[in-house]
Amino acid sequence: MTDRPQGRRLDRRRLLDLLVGRLAALGGVVLILTILSVFAVILWVIFPLFSSPAEYRWGISGPEGIDAGYGILPLISGTLKGAVYTLLFAVPVSVLAALYASQFLPRVLMERLKPLVEIMAAVPSVVLGFIGGVWLAPFLASHVFALFLAPVFISGAVVAAFLTRHHAPVRFRSFNLPGREIWLLLVAVLAGGWLALECGALLEAAWLRAGYETWFAESLGLTFTQRNAIVVGMVMGLAVTPVIFTLSEEALSAVPRSFLEGSMSLGATRWQTAVHIVLPAAGSGILAAVLLGFSRAIGETMIVLFVSGNVPVLDWSAFTGFRALSASVALDLPNAAPDDTLYRVLFFAAFLLLVSTFAINTVAELVRRRLRRRYA
Structure with a gap:
């Protein structure tokens, strides 16, 4: 008597597994057919284009x-x-x-x-x-020299910060705990970026007279656009x-x-x-x-x-x-x-x-x- 309920439960599990497997296979087939239909529609639309001049x-x-x-x-x-x-x-x-x-x-x-x-x-x-179009593009267009100086100053600040950390006295060993170098890195990056902005402003005051567009065209022979x-x-x-x-x-x-x-x-x-x-x-x-x-x-x-x-x-x-x-x-x-x-x-x-x-x-x-x- 106890074998029949257990057999029924096994049949239900097998039926459920079979149903889930078939549904997964159906989903895969629908996905493949959707991708193929997208390719077919696009190819049907663009086929007359290949008869136009090269x-x-x-x-x-x-x-x-x-x-x-x-x-x-x-x-x-x-x-x-x-x-x-x-x-x-x-x-x-x-x-x-x-x-x-x-x-x-x-x-x-x-x-x-x-x-x-x-x-x-x-x-x-x-x-x-x-954000890039409204703020970043105008900001970089007015700080081009700082943009070029930033990698140099930030790299130098990071190297200097970690050399200072490595050779720090014993009483500053608390800064050498694992994980705290992230905050030191953040401070070094901010300091390097600030120095790049300040030095870039000095270079702009010394060299620029009519904006970056004119300077790029006259000095480098390049076209400069804000975006x-x-x-x-x-x-x-x-x-x-x-x-x-x-x-x-x-x-x-x-x-x-x-x-x-x-x-x-x-x-x-x-x-x-x-x-x-x-x-x-x-x-x-x-x-x-x-x-x-x-x-x-x-x-x-x-x-x-x-x-x-x-x-x-x-x-x-x-x-x-x-x-x-x-x-x-x-x-x-x-x-x-x-x-x-x-x-x-x-x-x-x-x-x-x-x-x-x-x-x-x-x-x-x-x-x-x-x-x-x-x-x-």
Whole structure:
């Protein structure tokens, strides 16, 4: 008598497992069909575009009567330019912060710091773009010399602060407790930034007579605009940094403990172990994090709209703006008539974004799986 209720419970569990499995498979099939349908619709819309003149699709200027801004090549160049300058800002900061957090930061502080960094990923890009366009771009445009001096002064202040900490007398040993170097680092960065602003103001008073635009044109032969690639790199770097930091920290933390113990047992210091052992061992995971950040930068829309200047030019100068594929789709699609050439060009821009992000994310996932298999 007791076997029948137990058998019924087993049948219900099997039925529930079968139902959940079928629903999961149905969800996967729906997802694949959705992706394929998106590709099919875009290809159907852009197919007539390939019968148009080649110089219209790829050149800086199109045929007679066509706006030069419709050329797709400046938009591709602008998209890559924004992504590259973003990585130049985000990768060093993210990877070095992840290396310090995973290898040197006490666990108590790490448990508090990592959620704060991850919360940054939830900040809407429209907020970052608005702040960058309204405040950061005008501020940097009036403090260009300070912008160039900041890396030198901040690096010098950080080195000086840690040398002072290392050679401090015994009575100041309380400052050498693990985790307190963060506050020392913060003070050094603020002091270096303040010195850069003050020295930049002195240089401006000595050299500038008619503004940065005239000085760049006369002294360097370069064009300077307020909304340029440097501002885009800094603002979009803030949006990309949480992604690269989180994935890099996970890759660095996944390195086996035996690697660290073996290195330090041979006489290596913690920094030597971190730089020469841990960092190369987690290289594939860090590469995956950088690729995902690159994909995020390519598909960004609102920050580029606010900060880039939206000028479709083939120019990789850090002091000029650009126009990205995503920004062109957002700006021009409401004014494009269906079946118009502009309408198809914008769909082609969306197709390029979709294919590039899909390919980059696929490569990043393959790299991450390779890392997991290596240290499984």
